[in-house]
Amino acid sequence: MNKRVTNKLALGVLWGAAILTVAVLGAVLLYVFVNGIRVISPAFIFTWPHGVNAEGGIWPTIVATVYVTALAMLISTPIAVLAAVYLAEYATQGRIVSTIRFAADSLASVPSIVMGLFGFALFVEAMGMGLSMISAALALSLLMLPIIMRATEEAIRAVPKYMRWGSYGLGATKWQTVSKIVLPAAAPRIVTGVVLSAGRAVGETAVVLYTMGQAVNMPVTPLDSGRPMTVHLYLLAVEGINLPAAFGTALLLIVLILGFNLSARWILRHYRKV
Amino acid sequence: MLALVSATGCSSAQERADRVIVTGSTTILPIAEQAAETFMSQHPSSSVLVSGLGSSAGIEAVSAGTSQMGTSSRDLKDEETSLGLVDAPIAYDGIAVIVSPKNPVENLTTKQLRAIFAGEITNWKTVGGDDRAIDVVNRDEASGTREAFKKIVMGDVGFAPAAAVLPGTGQVRDVVARATGAIGYISIGFVKPRFTGVSVKALRVDGIVASEKTVADNSYPIGRKLHFFTKGAPTGLTKEFIDFVLSDEIQKGVVVDAGFIPIAEGGTR
Amino acid sequence: MTEHAAPPQTGTLQLVSRSTYIKESLLRSLFFLCAFVFVLAVALIFVFVGWKAWPIVADYGLWRFISGSVWSSGTEQFGILPLIAGSFLVTLGALALGTPLAVGTAVFLSDVASPRVRSFVRPAVELLAGVPSVVYGFFGIILLRSIVARFTGTLGFGAFTAWIVLAIMIVPTIAALSEDALRSIPEGIREASYAMGATQWQTIYKVVVPAAKIGIIDAIILGMGRAIGETMAVLMVVGNAPVFPKGVFAPLSTMTSQIVMDMPYAVGLHRTALFAMAAMLFIFSMLLVATVRLSSRLRSRS
Numbered sequence: 001m002n003k004r005v006t007n008k009l010a011l012g013v014l015w016g017a018a019i020l021t022v023a024v025l026g027a028v029l030l031y032v033f034v035n036g037i038r039v040i041s042p043a044f045i046f047t048w049p050h051g052v053n054a055e056g057g058i059w060p061t062i063v064a065t066v067y068v069t070a071l072a073m074l075i076s077t078p079i080a081v082l083a084a085v086y087l088a089e090y091a092t093q094g095r096i097v098s099t100i101r102f103a104a105d106s107l108a109s110v111p112s113i114v115m116g117l118f119g120f121a122l123f124v125e126a127m128g129m130g131l132s133m134i135s136a137a138l139a140l141s142l143l144m145l146p147i148i149m150r151a152t153e154e155a156i157r158a159v160p161k162y163m164r165w166g167s168y169g170l171g172a173t174k175w176q177t178v179s180k181i182v183l184p185a186a187a188p189r190i191v192t193g194v195v196l197s198a199g200r201a202v203g204e205t206a207v208v209l210y211t212m213g214q215a216v217n218m219p220v221t222p223l224d225s226g227r228p229m230t231v232h233l234y235l236l237a238v239e240g241i242n243l244p245a246a247f248g249t250a251l252l253l254i255v256l257i258l259g260f261n262l263s264a265r266w267i268l269r270h271y272r273k274v
Numbered sequence: 275m276l277a278l279v280s281a282t283g284c285s286s287a288q289e290r291a292d293r294v295i296v297t298g299s300t301t302i303l304p305i306a307e308q309a310a311e312t313f314m315s316q317h318p319s320s321s322v323l324v325s326g327l328g329s330s331a332g333i334e335a336v337s338a339g340t341s342q343m344g345t346s347s348r349d350l351k352d353e354e355t356s357l358g359l360v361d362a363p364i365a366y367d368g369i370a371v372i373v374s375p376k377n378p379v380e381n382l383t384t385k386q387l388r389a390i391f392a393g394e395i396t397n398w399k400t401v402g403g404d405d406r407a408i409d410v411v412n413r414d415e416a417s418g419t420r421e422a423f424k425k426i427v428m429g430d431v432g433f434a435p436a437a438a439v440l441p442g443t444g445q446v447r448d449v450v451a452r453a454t455g456a457i458g459y460i461s462i463g464f465v466k467p468r469f470t471g472v473s474v475k476a477l478r479v480d481g482i483v484a485s486e487k488t489v490a491d492n493s494y495p496i497g498r499k500l501h502f503f504t505k506g507a508p509t510g511l512t513k514e515f516i517d518f519v520l521s522d523e524i525q526k527g528v529v530v531d532a533g534f535i536p537i538a539e540g541g542t543r
Numbered sequence: 544m545t546e547h548a549a550p551p552q553t554g555t556l557q558l559v560s561r562s563t564y565i566k567e568s569l570l571r572s573l574f575f576l577c578a579f580v581f582v583l584a585v586a587l588i589f590v591f592v593g594w595k596a597w598p599i600v601a602d603y604g605l606w607r608f609i610s611g612s613v614w615s616s617g618t619e620q621f622g623i624l625p626l627i628a629g630s631f632l633v634t635l636g637a638l639a640l641g642t643p644l645a646v647g648t649a650v651f652l653s654d655v656a657s658p659r660v661r662s663f664v665r666p667a668v669e670l671l672a673g674v675p676s677v678v679y680g681f682f683g684i685i686l687l688r689s690i691v692a693r694f695t696g697t698l699g700f701g702a703f704t705a706w707i708v709l710a711i712m713i714v715p716t717i718a719a720l721s722e723d724a725l726r727s728i729p730e731g732i733r734e735a736s737y738a739m740g741a742t743q744w745q746t747i748y749k750v751v752v753p754a755a756k757i758g759i760i761d762a763i764i765l766g767m768g769r770a771i772g773e774t775m776a777v778l779m780v781v782g783n784a785p786v787f788p789k790g791v792f793a794p795l796s797t798m799t800s801q802i803v804m805d806m807p808y809a810v811g812l813h814r815t816a817l818f819a820m821a822a823m824l825f826i827f828s829m830l831l832v833a834t835v836r837l838s839s840r841l842r843s844r845s
Contacts, residue, residue, distance in 0.1 A: 003742050010744035014655050017647025018664060021714055025671040028682050028711065079577045086574035103581040105832045109765070110588065111772025112676075113799050114821045114828075117806075118588045121595055121818075142584050149581075173563055175570050196673075203675025206774045206803065215295070215325040230677045234775060237681045239300075240444035246685075250678050261673050265666065330808040409698045414783070415616065416808040435615065438700050438794035439783035439804065445684075452689055453698045 029254065036251030039244045045252070049216060049232075055242065058249055060218045064226030065256070067219050068136045068212065069201045076141035077148060077194055081183075084152035089178055108146035115139055116210035124211055131213035134222040139211045140204060144197035151193020155186035188271035192264040199260035202253070205230040229253050294511050296324045298332020298345030299418040300443060301367065301461045302500050306345055308528045309519045320511055328416020333359070336503050342512045344503040347418030347461070348425070362502040362516050365525075366535040368462040368489035369423055369496040370476040372447065376454045379403040381478040384495055387427050390457060393434025398455065410437035411446050411458035419443070422498040423459050450474050459496075462489065463533020490535045500534065588825065596819035603812065608819065614785035614796075616805065621816040623798065625787050630797040632702050632788075633777060634770040637709030642763055645714040649721035649759075654733075654747055665722070672715035680776035683708040688780060697792040700782030706791075708780055709770050717766040724758020725751060761835045768831040772824060774799040798824060 047057030083100075091097045119139030129135045159182050167177040183190075208228050214235065219226040229249055236246035296306055303326035310322035326332075329346035336344030337357040347367065350359065371387060373379060379402060382390070389395040391410055399405045412433055413420035424433070440446050443460050450456040451472035462484055465476050476484045479495050488494035508516050518524060525536040559567075599608050603621060611622015648668065652661055687707060692699030728751055736746040752759070782794025783804050796804075798820045809817055 003745060007742035007744040010747075011655055014647050014651040017644050018651040018656070021644055021648045021718065022664060022667055024711055025667070025674075025715070028679065029671075029674070031682060031686060032678065079580055082574045083578035083580065086571075086578040090571050090574060091578070100578050100581055102832065102836060103585040105836065106585050106829045107581055109768050109772070109828045109832055111774065111799065111821075111824045111828055113772070113774040113802055114588070114592065114825045117595075117802070117818060117821045118592055121591050122587065126591075145581060145584070173559065173567055175567055199673050203673065203677070205675065205677045209803075210806070213325070214327075215297075215323045217323060230675060230775075233681060234677050234779075237677075237684055237779060238440075238445050239442040240448045240684075243685065246681065250681055254674060254678060257673050257675065258670060261670050327807040334808070334810070406696075411698065414804055432615075432617070435613075436784050436786045436789070436793065438698055441783075441804065449688075449692075449698055449700075452692050454696060456698055 032247060032250045032254060035244075036247035036249075039248030040251060044245075044248055049245070055245065058229065058232060058245070058252070060216050061227050061229045061232040061249070062252070064133075064212070064217075064219055065202055065228040065230070067226070068133050068140065068208065068228060069198050071133055071137035071222060072140035072144055072201050073194060073198055075137055076144040076197070079141075080145045080148035081152050081190060083145075084149045084156060085178055085183075087149075088153050088156040089174070089182070104146040104149055107142060108150075110143070112143075112204055112206040115143060116206040116208075119207060119211040129223065131211065131225040132223045133212065133219050133226065136208045136212035136228075137222070139207050140201045143204065143207065144201055147197035147200060148190070148193045151196070152186065152190045155189030155193070156182055158189065159185045188267055192268045195260050195264040195267065199257045199264070202257050202260065203230060205234055209234075229256075292320050292511065294320070294322045294343060294515055295335075295341040296322060296343045296345060296515075297327060297335045297341045298343075298503075299329040299347040299500070300326040301347040301417075301419055302326075302345040302364075304532050305365070305500075305519070305524070305528050305534070309515070309524050312524070313515055313518050317514075322511075322515060328414065329418030329421060330416045333357075333503060336505055339505065342504065343508075343515070346501045346503060347498065348421035349499065349501070350503075351421075358505055359503040360505075360507050362504070362508065362520070363499045363537050364502055364516075364519050365500045365529045365537055366489055367498055367500055367533075368484055368486070368494050368535075369419060369426075369459050369498065370462045370465050370484040371457065371459050371479060371496075372450050372465060372474040372476055373457050374450060374452070374454045375473055375475045377403060377475065379477065381481055383480050384427055387479065388429070388431055391423075391428060391433055391437070392431045393436060406455045409453055409456040410434055411449055411456055412437040412439050413443075413446065413459070414439050414441045417441075419459065419461060423496065426496050426498070447474055448472060461533065462486065466533070486533070486535050499537075585829075592818055592822045592825060596815060596822040598812065598815045599819040603816075608816070612787070614801070616809065616813045619812060621812070623816070623820060625785055626796055626798045626801050626820070628787060629702075629781070629785075629795045630771055630799070632795070633705045633709060633781070633797055634767060636702060636706035636791075637713060637770050638763065638767055640706055641710035641714045641766065642717060644710070645717035645762075645766070646721050646759060648714070648718045649725055649762075650747055650752065652718070652722045653725035654743070654751060665719075668715050668718050672719060676712060676773060676776040679708055679712050680779035683776060683780040691792065695792050698782065698794065699792075700780060700794045701790070701792045702781075702788060702795060703791040704780040705777055708776050709773060712773065712776060713766040713770050716769055717762045720762030720765060721755070721759045724755040724762060727758065728754045757838050757841070761838060764831050764835055768828050772799065772828055774803060778803050 044057045046059050048059055049056045087097065119135060123129050123135035123138050124131055163181050163185060164177055167181045209231050212228060213225040214227050214231050215225055217224060217226045233246060233249045233253060236242055236249060306324045310324050313322055314320060329348050332344035332346055333354060335341040337359060379398065382401060386401050390408055395401060396408055398408055440449060443464050446458045446460050447464060450458045451474045465474060467473050482488050482494045484494055489497045502516055504512055529536050608621060608623060610624055611620065612624045613620045613622045614625060652665055656664060683704060687704050688699035691704050732750055732754060733746055736750045777797055778800040781796060781800050783796050783800055784794035785796040785801060788795035802817045802820055805817055
């Protein structure tokens with residue numbers, strides 16, 4: 001076998017790998033889409049589940065998902081952005097910075113069940129907040145922090161140095177430079193990071209199961225509990241009785257997450273000044 | 275940030291006069307949810323929150339005070355009788371042993387059932403069926419159905435550890451329906467298909483067919499009571515809800531629809 | 544590059560007012576605190592989960608816990624060896640299935656695909672990485688399980704089904720990270736190889752991939768971390784029998800799935816055992832992170 005034939009074969013295999021990957025992943029999505037689309041209707045989205053097998057809609061679960069994600073975004077964004085500001089603008093390389101980065105990477109790879117149990121032990125039981133939006137939001141924000149921080153740090157580093165020098169040259173302090181020049185320039189990438197982390201939060205199941213519970217409820221205050229879409233899907237799937245509703249929930253979940261991810265990309269492309 | 279957050283939370287079970295939290299058995303869940311929905315439409319200012327994590331979880335929650343009512347498809351264990359729980363039985367139920375419709379076996383004795391679920395008999399041919407391995411499907415330990423099955427059929431013998439453990443009645447049914455060698459147990463009320471096209475076959479136990487009639491007259495060996503437990507005598511909204519579930523509207527409606535037997539008609543268990 | 548707005552010592556020019564200096568210092572401390580939250584969080588997780596898990600070591604014995612082969616909460620036996628074995632069996636099989644596919648896709652994206660094809664495939668892979676695990680688990684339990692059951696006559700739960708579901712889940716992660724590693728290899732290396740008459744494939748497997756080896760291994764390690772920590776998808780297809788499975792189509796259990804199964808009703812030592820497993824998972828994932836960071840440091844020195 002001469003090298004030309006091997007080459008063609010090998011390239012064919014590589015094409016095959018890529019096609020198989022996209023095809024399999026696409027098949028999963030297609031399967032959910034085809035089976036779920038016939039269930040989706042305004043009634044499904046906006047009514048409550050009722051009856052023996054969660055017939056009806058999934059509105060309270062949608063609200064619970066959006067509510068807890070928004071709350072988690074509120075909590076995690078300021079902390080992560082300011083942490084990134086510290087690492088990118090103020091810190092000097094050293095053991096403390098290494099430790100912080102190691103902690104951030106560890107936080108990003110915590111298995112979700114561990115985060116769920118931790119959230120249960122700390123927020124639900126020890127701090128007495130019970131199964132609630134706030135317990136779940138706090139646990140979720142711990143997962144979102146590293147994502148936002150990484151994106152923000154990259155964004156800040158991408159801001160050209162000449163912009164900073166110009167600012168210092170005019171006599172601005174460090175904070176004035178950061179707040180008025182650097183952060184606004186980095187904003188699109190930061191927003192992208194926030195939106196991507198929200199997409200991750202929406203998809204979490206184990207974490208919210210142990211911090212929010214699973215009773216269907218319309219949450220009003222942060223101390224209310226509720227059932228997010230992921231948990232609803234899980235329960236419908238294992239119970240195995242009302243599959244149409246399960247497909248509908250899965251479809252809406254995917255649409256929500258893809259929506260987040262696609263907007264993140266769009267923001268990045270549209271607003272890239274830097 | 276942390277200080278602010280810890281100041282907002284105190285009690286773990288928010289006691290409110292207009293709200294009842296009900297947790298427990300997945301078998302009773304359909305009745306509880308349906309009754310709650312009807313109840314709330316008749317009493318608009320009240321809210322009944324129902325969830326199902328298993329009978330054991332329900333009993334623990336009501337005795338700890340995190341819920342006002344625990345539903346259970348099994349009787350209290352010996353160590354639970356001193357928890358101060360008051361029992362309001364709401365229905366009778368039979369546990370059907372199910373196999374795939376393709377399985378030729380029609381009847382098993384209690385002794386054979388015990389051996390199968392303990393993992394001692396591993397091939398269908400031993401009990402008169404095809405030469406095929408027996409795939410045992412068990413319920414999770416939080417399940418009241420499992421507890422009741424264990425108490426009545428297994429006694430002191432343990433379940434086979436290699437059996438698949440599934441967390442839901444519907445799942446057990448679906449899995450058994452699709453696997454020719456499988457055997458499992460679910461409440462009689464779920465044997466007939468509802469939302470799905472697959473069907474299962476309920477075996478006769480000791481020669482007796484599993485049906486509402488045989489459970490009610492006590493001839494079917496695997497039967498049980500479904501309980502609503504409260505800590506102390508039920509009061510207020512909780513009592514109203516229990517009375518509602520015991521009323522004819524629910525007993526002759528939802529309870530029968532779900533395949534259970536109204537408490538008034540039941541056997542002497 | 545950092546600059547500090549610090550007031551110089553006496554005798555030199557004062558550049559900023561005292562109040563500005565204080566404000567800047569306070570802000571800097573605030574930012575440092577925010578960064579330190581990360582360390583605090585990890586430490587808290589360690590402390591809390593570890594504290595809840597401690598009784599297993601004290602009352603039950605760590606060795607007995609890890610090496611025991613019987614997990615039976617009814618008889619207070621908490622040997623997690625079958626669960627550890629289950630976790631590794633499921634993970635390694637998924638890696639074996641998914642890695643070739645993922646790395647192949649990554650190589651395709653970095654070296655074979657035209658920019659137009661890449662602009663379609665790469666975002667697709669990244670978007671698919673965002674699909675939640677519960678959806679994959681749903682797919683596994685509804686579709687995969689019944690197919691496996693029909694073709695093998697078993698229940699359809701077991702390592703085989705778990706391998707497929709997990710492999711599908713980790714491919715986007717490994718592929719995206721591997722492709723990043725491959726793209727970071729300078730073009731010059733490839734051009735040099737072509738100049739010597741090598742075909743594209745020869746260049747790829749003799750030059751490019753070895754150069755990106757560490758980055759690709761990092762990607763695989765992170766994929767492994769994701770697989771071992773995966774809970775919902777595995778829980779739904781594995782069958783939850785806490786024993787050493789007799790075959791790839793027999794029900795088994797992993798550490799993550801066992802925790803979710805038992806948590807609703809676990810009390811006392813049982814619950815402690817679950818937290819102990821969580822602690823082990825956490826420590827293991829931190830070890831993986833440390834490995835990746837160490838290898839990155841080695842790579843940047845070479």
